[in-house]
Amino acid sequence: xxxxxxxxxxxxxxxxxxxxxxxxxxxxxxxxxxxxxxxxxxxxxxxxxxxxxxxxxxxxxxxxxxxxxxxxxxxxxxxxxxxxxxxxxxxxxxxxxxxxxxxxxxxxxxxxxxxxxxxxxxxxxxxxxxxxxxxxxxxxxxxxxxxxxxxxxxxxxxxxxxxxxxxxxxxxxxxxxxxxxxxxxxxxxxxxxxxxxxxxxxxxxxxxxxxxxxxxxxxxxxxxxxxxxxxxxxxxxxxxxxxxxxxxxxxxxxxxxxxxxxxxxxxxxxxxxxxxxxxxxxxxxxxxxxxxxxxxxxxxxxxxxxxxxxxxxxxxxxxxxxxxxxxxx
Amino acid sequence: xxxxxxxxxxxxxxxxxxxxxxxxxxxxxxxxxxxxxxxxxxxxxxxxxxxxxxxxxxxxxxxxxxxxxxxxxxxxxxxxxxxxxxxxxxxxxxxxxxxxxxxxxxxxxxxxxxxxxxxxxxxxxxxxxxxxxxxxxxxxxxxxxxxxxxxxxxxxxxxxxxxxxxxxxxxxxxxxxxxxxxxxxxxxxxxxxxxxxxxxxxxxxxxxxxxxxxxxxxxxxxxxxxxxxxxxxxxxxxxxxxxxxxxxxxxxxxxxxxxxxxxxxxxxxxxxxxxxxxxxxxxxxxxxxxxxxxxxxxxxxxxxxxxxxxxxxxxxxxxxxxxxxxxxx
Numbered sequence: 001x002x003x004x005x006x007x008x009x010x011x012x013x014x015x016x017x018x019x020x021x022x023x024x025x026x027x028x029x030x031x032x033x034x035x036x037x038x039x040x041x042x043x044x045x046x047x048x049x050x051x052x053x054x055x056x057x058x059x060x061x062x063x064x065x066x067x068x069x070x071x072x073x074x075x076x077x078x079x080x081x082x083x084x085x086x087x088x089x090x091x092x093x094x095x096x097x098x099x100x101x102x103x104x105x106x107x108x109x110x111x112x113x114x115x116x117x118x119x120x121x122x123x124x125x126x127x128x129x130x131x132x133x134x135x136x137x138x139x140x141x142x143x144x145x146x147x148x149x150x151x152x153x154x155x156x157x158x159x160x161x162x163x164x165x166x167x168x169x170x171x172x173x174x175x176x177x178x179x180x181x182x183x184x185x186x187x188x189x190x191x192x193x194x195x196x197x198x199x200x201x202x203x204x205x206x207x208x209x210x211x212x213x214x215x216x217x218x219x220x221x222x223x224x225x226x227x228x229x230x231x232x233x234x235x236x237x238x239x240x241x242x243x244x245x246x247x248x249x250x251x252x253x254x255x256x257x258x259x260x261x262x263x264x265x266x267x268x269x270x271x272x273x274x275x276x277x278x279x280x281x282x283x284x285x286x287x288x289x290x291x292x293x294x295x296x297x298x299x300x301x302x303x304x305x306x307x308x309x310x311x312x313x314x315x316x317x318x319x320x321x322x323x324x325x326x327x328x329x
Numbered sequence: 330x331x332x333x334x335x336x337x338x339x340x341x342x343x344x345x346x347x348x349x350x351x352x353x354x355x356x357x358x359x360x361x362x363x364x365x366x367x368x369x370x371x372x373x374x375x376x377x378x379x380x381x382x383x384x385x386x387x388x389x390x391x392x393x394x395x396x397x398x399x400x401x402x403x404x405x406x407x408x409x410x411x412x413x414x415x416x417x418x419x420x421x422x423x424x425x426x427x428x429x430x431x432x433x434x435x436x437x438x439x440x441x442x443x444x445x446x447x448x449x450x451x452x453x454x455x456x457x458x459x460x461x462x463x464x465x466x467x468x469x470x471x472x473x474x475x476x477x478x479x480x481x482x483x484x485x486x487x488x489x490x491x492x493x494x495x496x497x498x499x500x501x502x503x504x505x506x507x508x509x510x511x512x513x514x515x516x517x518x519x520x521x522x523x524x525x526x527x528x529x530x531x532x533x534x535x536x537x538x539x540x541x542x543x544x545x546x547x548x549x550x551x552x553x554x555x556x557x558x559x560x561x562x563x564x565x566x567x568x569x570x571x572x573x574x575x576x577x578x579x580x581x582x583x584x585x586x587x588x589x590x591x592x593x594x595x596x597x598x599x600x601x602x603x604x605x606x607x608x609x610x611x612x613x614x615x616x617x618x619x620x621x622x623x624x625x626x627x628x629x630x631x632x633x634x635x636x637x638x639x640x641x642x643x644x645x646x647x648x649x650x651x652x653x654x655x656x657x658x
Contacts, residue, residue: 044648045646045652052645053643228524285648285651290619290620308611316378326618
């Protein structure tokens, strides 16, 4: 035990490791952030304050799509392309399945074999945790650590399930939706409302005998996007084709993101969105803290379950159910 | 003062007034619900419990669209059509502008002159209040009062601004989005994501020289809807044309809603959605209660404002900003 704790890097070591983009110490820093021990949490807070001045200088890109759309292959191709043009790339994940079942849809870094061996890339699997809010909080802070370490591009991937896309949308500058050209079937898994949140759509697997269908799907989506409310940055949301497997269309995807960044910065939207995201984060954290202490009360969850059933059965008004929780009735 | 309080109906009078669908006493009951006095709130809670067994038997329809789309004219036409076929119709509003500026976009019942004189209709303007959550809570409870009074159809209207559509979506069985055929301009006011929340789209003002454009817009929206994820009830979201002013297409809108209700009940989605809405309402109320007591603390809002600025300036991490609010650092 003593041996282990002696080996543990202190805050100054972590800070200078981050400064030098030492991937082992970056990983240690993120592990500290993800730790549940109160003492670690205090240290993590101090570390974040120390690196804060060096954060914010990356472009944060969210990538979502249903299982099977080819997210890993796409991220491997995009990440490799970016390191080839001299960028440093960090890949973080939010895996909502792990918050519910403990299992994982996204799996771990072995999915991206090539990128994980790339010295200018850093891949971090999804943090575990019971609440999406807690997991999102850790990922937000991991973004800051990676930025302080000098990563230029942060890719945050998630599965198009539950509320995780909204969580990712709220922490990135550009939100990319990966699609397939298979008609309506693959849409089964996408949550309604996600399409309108995207800053860019990319139809993957646009190769071989899929190409014609992908081109047609592109046209259809472009027409549909015209009917959406305008993008708040005055941006025309594009629909692009790519084949991550054949490494086609990847450069064009990056050009789009770069063009978006330029336009959004010019329009003042880039900074505005980040500011709003921070405010939203702060309020979410306040709410979470308040709920946390409430739900820590003895047997409150069982009580809520019980009251919910009475409400569902029409025996109790919602107002009185809540009043009973707060022991007022 | 004594005179006034003697005239005030007691709970039994209110209850029997609601049973008899006495519109004056229905209005008094809703006023009690909207009252901010703690004693009134206690009475309102008891009244709601008394009427609870008679609630839930209406179809709740949300109607939204940007200012100028013709919501009042549409509701007047639909409401009159419904009373003509023997239905009793209540119209409630949520006006988000009144929660911010005190002013009102939707205005009051004088907008619907014909319907407001109709003995089988009851029109109630938007409750006032500082938080959308509080306003929504009152509207939900007003729905229950109207149902207990025997209204078969509850129309809840809102302007397509801010978060109010989501609030309305969460309290209705069918969510209708009114649109115009004017191209992209009228979409400026619609929030992104609303279109995918709709159970039905209606293009209003489809008359005279607008008709051709409306027909074309209908086709385009139908194509776009095919690209959306499927509706959770397995429902094909329709796009209909109407001219509320010329009273055209109103019956067809109602037929659509009735068809939806039948299908959703059959699929088990109708009951499922109401149950989920109640749970969400309960949780929202818990959150609101927790936040309320937190924000009642001395000068907490000023402190949040101050900390937000430090966060936005990159001087303080969100984590420590929140810790400071909870006086931990």
